[in-house]
Amino acid sequence: MxxxxxxxxxxxxxxxxxxxxxxxxxxxxxxxxxxxxxxxxxxxxxxxxxxxxxxxxxxxxxxxxxxxxxxxxxxxxxxxxxxxxxxxxxxxxxxxxxxxxxxxxxxxxxxxSLGVNLILELCKKAAAVLSDSFDIEVVEMHHNQKIDAPSGTALMLADGIASVLPQKPHYMYDRHSQRKKREKNEIGIHSVRGGTIVGEHEVLFAGTDEVIAIRHSASSxxxxxxxxxxxxxxxxxxxxxxxxxxxxxxxxxx
Known part of the structure; x- marks a missing residue:
C-alpha cells in the first residue's frame, strides 16, 4: 500500500x-x-x-x-x-x-483527467490534417471561483495543437481590443466563468461551410x-x- x-x-x-x-x-x-x-x-x-x-x-x-x-x-x-x-x-x-x-x-x-488527455491527442491529429484550411479556437468554461484564466488545460490543448502546426501560431486572448480580421496564423483562446461549472473544454476547427468540434465535459x-x-x-x-x-x-x- x-x-x-x-x-x-x-x-x-x-x-x-x-x-x-x-x-x-x-x-x-x-x-x-x-x-x-x-x-x-x-x-x-x-x-x-x-x-x-x-x-x-x-x-x-x-x-x-x-x-x-x-x-x-x-x-x-x-x-x-x-x-x-x-x-x-x-x-x-x-x-x-x-x-x-x-x-x-x-x-x-x-x-x-484521462479523457482530457485523450482529446488532446485527437486535437493534435485533427490540427495536423486541417490546419491549412481551418481556423482553430479553444473555449474553456469553469466555475466562478476559479482564479486563473485561461485555464491550464486550455493552454495545454493550444500548446499541443501548436506543436504539430507547420508554422508556430500566436495566441489571441483579447479579440475585442483589436478591430481587425482574424489572422490565419492564430489560435483564439476564450474563458468563461460562472456558477458551479466543473470544467468544459471545446476546440473548434472552423472551415468553409463546416465546423468540427472536439469537446470534453467534466461533471465532477x-x-x-x-x-x-x-x-x-x-x-x-x-x-x-x-x-x-x-x-x-x-x-x-x-
Whole structure:
C-alpha cells in the first residue's frame, strides 16, 4: 500500500482526493499540507511541510502557486516523487520543476483527467490534417471561483495543437481590443466563468461551410482526483525524470 502526502489538503480538490483515497485499498493518505492547518481530518495537517517527520512514498500537490515553493523545497530535500496538479505556475516555477526532475520523479499535467488527455491527442491529429484550411479556437468554461484564466488545460490543448502546426501560431486572448480580421496564423483562446461549472473544454476547427468540434465535459472533480492518485501510484516506482499523462496512458495501455 502506497503512502501519500497531500498538499492542499483542506482545499476543494484536496478534500476530493482524500475522500477518493479513503475508498481505495492500494493507497492511504498519511498526512496533509495546507496553509490553513486547522482540520477535522483523522490525519495530521501541517502548515509547513518541514514539520512532517514521518515516512511516505509520494506527494500529490493540489495547492496554490504561492504555496508551491514550500512543496518544491520539501520534495527536493526529501527526494520524494511529486505529482504536481497545481495550475497557474509561473515560467520560473516550471523551470524549477524541470530541475527537480533530474533528481526525483516528477509528474506534471495541467489536467489529471484521462479523457482530457485523450482529446488532446485527437486535437493534435485533427490540427495536423486541417490546419491549412481551418481556423482553430479553444473555449474553456469553469466555475466562478476559479482564479486563473485561461485555464491550464486550455493552454495545454493550444500548446499541443501548436506543436504539430507547420508554422508556430500566436495566441489571441483579447479579440475585442483589436478591430481587425482574424489572422490565419492564430489560435483564439476564450474563458468563461460562472456558477458551479466543473470544467468544459471545446476546440473548434472552423472551415468553409463546416465546423468540427472536439469537446470534453467534466461533471465532477472526482475524475481529476482519480487521475492524480493513479499518477502517484505510477510515479512512486519510477526513476527520476519528468512525466506526464502520456506516460501514464502508455503504462495503462501497455
Amino acid at each position: 502506497k503512502r501519500i502526502l497531500l498538499s492542499g489538503y483542506n482545499g476543494k480538490m484536496g478534500r476530493v482526493v482524500a475522500q477518493t483515497v479513503s475508498e481505495r485499498e492500494d493507497c492511504v493518505v498519511v498526512a496533509g499540507f495546507d496553509i490553513h492547518a486547522a482540520s477535522e481530518s483523522t490525519v495530521p495537517v501541517y502548515a509547513e511541510p518541514t514539520e512532517f517527520e514521518g515516512a511516505a512514498d509520494v506527494l500529490i500537490d493540489f495547492s496554490h502557486p504561492s504555496y508551491f515553493p514550500k512543496v518544491l523545497g520539501f520534495a527536493s530535500a526529501r527526494r520524494m516523487p511529486v505529482v504536481v496538479a497545481t495550475t497557474g505556475l509561473s515560467t520560473d516555477q516550471r523551470k524549477q520543476l524541470q530541475q527537480l526532475s533530474q533528481v526525483v520523479p516528477v509528474f506534471s499535467s495541467a489536467n489529471m 472533480k472526482r475524475i481529476f482526483a482519480t487521475g492524480a492518485i493513479n499518477a502517484a501510484l505510477f510515479l512512486s516506482i519510477q526513476k527520476p525524470g519528468l512525466y506526464d499523462m502520456s506516460h501514464l496512458v502508455s503504462a495503462i495501455g501497455g
